[in-house]
Amino acid sequence: MRILLLTIFLSLFSISAMAAESLTVSSPDGKLMVKIDNEQGKVFYSVIYNNTTMVERSALGLKSDIADFSSNLTLKNVEQSQIDEHYTLRTAKRSQVHYTANQLNLTYESGQRHQMVITFNVANNDVAFRYSFPQIGERACMVVSGEQTSFRLPEQTTTFLTPQANAMSGWKRTKPSYEEEYKADAAMGDKSQYGNGYTFPCLFRVGDQGWVLISETGTNGAYVGCHLSDYSAEEGYRIAFPMEGEANGIGSTSAGVRLPGATPWRTITVGQTLKPIVETTVAFDVVKPLYEPSEEYDCGRYTWSWIVWQDNSINYDDQVKFIDLASAMGYEYCLVDCNWDRNIGREKIEQLAAYAKTKSVGLMLWYNSNGYENDAPQGPKGGMDTAINRKREMAWLKKMGVKGIKVDFFGGDKQHTMQLYEDILSDANDYGIQVIFHGCTLPRGWERMYPNYLSSEAVIASEQVIFTTHHAEQQPFELTMHPFCRNSVATMDWGGVIMNKYLSRDNKSRHARRTTDIFEMASGIMNQTAMQCVSMCPNNLTDIPQFEVEWLKQLQTRWDETLFIDGYPGKYAVLARRSGERWYVVGLNALKEPLKLTLDLDMFAGQQVSVYCDKPLKEGEKFAQAELKSDKVNAKGELKVVIQPNGGLIVQR
Ligand code: CA
Secondary structure, three states: OEEEEEEEOOOHHHHHHOOOOEEEEEOOOOOEEEEEEEEOOEEEEEEEEOOEEEEEEEEOOEEEOOOEEOOOOEEEEEEEEEEEEEEEOOOOOOOEEEEEEEEEEEEEEOOOOOEEEEEEEEOOOEEEEEEEEOOEOOEOEEEEEEEOOEEEOOOOEEEEEOEOOOOOOOHHHOOOOOOOOOEEEEEOOOOOOOOOOEOOOEEEEEHHHEEEEEEEEOOOOOOOOOEEOOOEOOOEEEEEOOOOOHHHHOOOOOEEEEOOEEOOEEEEEEEOOOHHHHHOOHHHHOOOOOOOOOOOOOOEEEEEOHHHHOHHHOOHHHHHHHHHHHHHHOOOEEEEOOOHHHHOOHHHHHHHHHHHHHOOOEEEEEEEOOOOOOOOOOOOOOOOOOHHHHHHHHHHHHHHOOOEEEEEOOOOOOHHHHHHHHHHHHHHHHOOOEEEEOOOOOOOOHHHHOOOEEEEOOOOOHHHHHHOHHHHHHHHHHHHHHHHOHHHHOOOOOOOOOOOOEOOOOOOOOOEOOOOHHHHHHHHHHOOOOEEEOOOOOOHHHHOOHHHHHHHHOOOOOOOEEEEEEEEOOOEEEEEEEEOOEEEEEEEEOOOOOEEEEEEOHHHOOOEEEEEEEOOOOOOOOOOOEEEEEEEOOOOOEEEEEEOOOOEEEEEO
């Protein structure tokens, strides 16, 4: 890491002379600029890209028990530096990152002479900013009750947002858990579904000028998880704190900050196209690993009986079937879902883990996070809520050779809940265990912060496709939305490439899957998570075409690089991901018509490629047939393709 520090100490005279003027900081390529100004003690910023305003003059600052850091502010010091850092990621969309940005640190003094530093990092397509505070006299801590921080988008902006749920709503009062529907191209003035604003990340289309993705990163037990308020014409969207009722009403909505301390980073990714939105690494660029891995962790694919076979499959014999399936597919893991403590029992789970080992499959086990935060009845309960319980449980898991856990049903975004995620991760690392969260908050930079963190749900996931025909119908829309927002800022455990035609154990009853086989297979690459769930059933080994089984066996989950190729949120998406030397191009179509595209695939220029696609539905046919073709990408790197409605595309060598 190389940091060039260029400090400009301004004399008091020059600061007062420039009080009404604006300061600017630009990206290394000079195209992205943040302008900060101070008017009558209030601080504002705006974001300009290629001379076009993408975020209009918006408020900065917060309110604390020590001082009001949102008004009466005087600029005292300005420091500029350059950041040039290389780092690696294990579980995200890219493995090697070169982060360069210009940093501006602005020190303000409140009316009561307390200091706040606002830091802006400006990279070529990303702005990140945060507030930090020195120790103030004898005060070693402070309470932040709310923020002024806002985001005012230009008036032509349309929105791609998902609402914040009501506290203690949903299944056994487990919400909010970031499992709400997205709306595409909505008006800014629309009220959010529940009147609670929107959860991160928030995607905006600024007319023909481009795209803006707003999120936050670096959140752990040192702050609350925030979201965006509803829109108001004057303020735009404001940073909103957790709601009173979250976690069964226990715990404050305020944030306690140890001094010196800082807020999480707020991030704004900007592009004329969707390319910077899909490819951004800003969620990881501005955070740091918080501890060392206790061992070298691996990732891979896992089978999961619960999603299609549901609760009744959590018994010894059915789990053996899914361990055997993982083994037949060459997959590394099998996840045993909820209620294994009751339906299999601890003794038999030890036997099951031993059996899995003979098949070279690792077991992962489900846990309830409870706690007092909701009524989720599934067991095992009381294994993850306190350090004493966790260490006892994790020592047992380690003894059995269990390498991963999935912890479900958290209680919102209050500070003590954000601490619980961190405590589970930290303790798990001591026992060589990796962690997936479900029923949970958005992970905010955790892929880099916690070396044994794997993935999170925080999305309307495959379970909803199983539960309702509505969500089965919405699946193509949802999965062509996430590459541009939810999955752009964090790994996403959608929970399954589903290959049964009907969403039932007998593969005949209940509703039919709306997506094609190639759609499902392509989703295994489109939905980025380094621990990928393949929700196929044992019958799929023989009842789907053999070339599909063979493709699923070689499904990659770790990516060195990710590129945007084409798409529009909620309509279609085409991405390329590279693993080592090999590129995989995948596409999904949520439109009602076949989608004809000429793709720019430089990585395959002049080469013969394998193309997995769907045949058009024939008269009277209910499910599209899949086909595997060979095609040649021309010397310019162009390939003409057709993606069928609710269908997919995979191009590889
Ligand atoms: Ca869930």
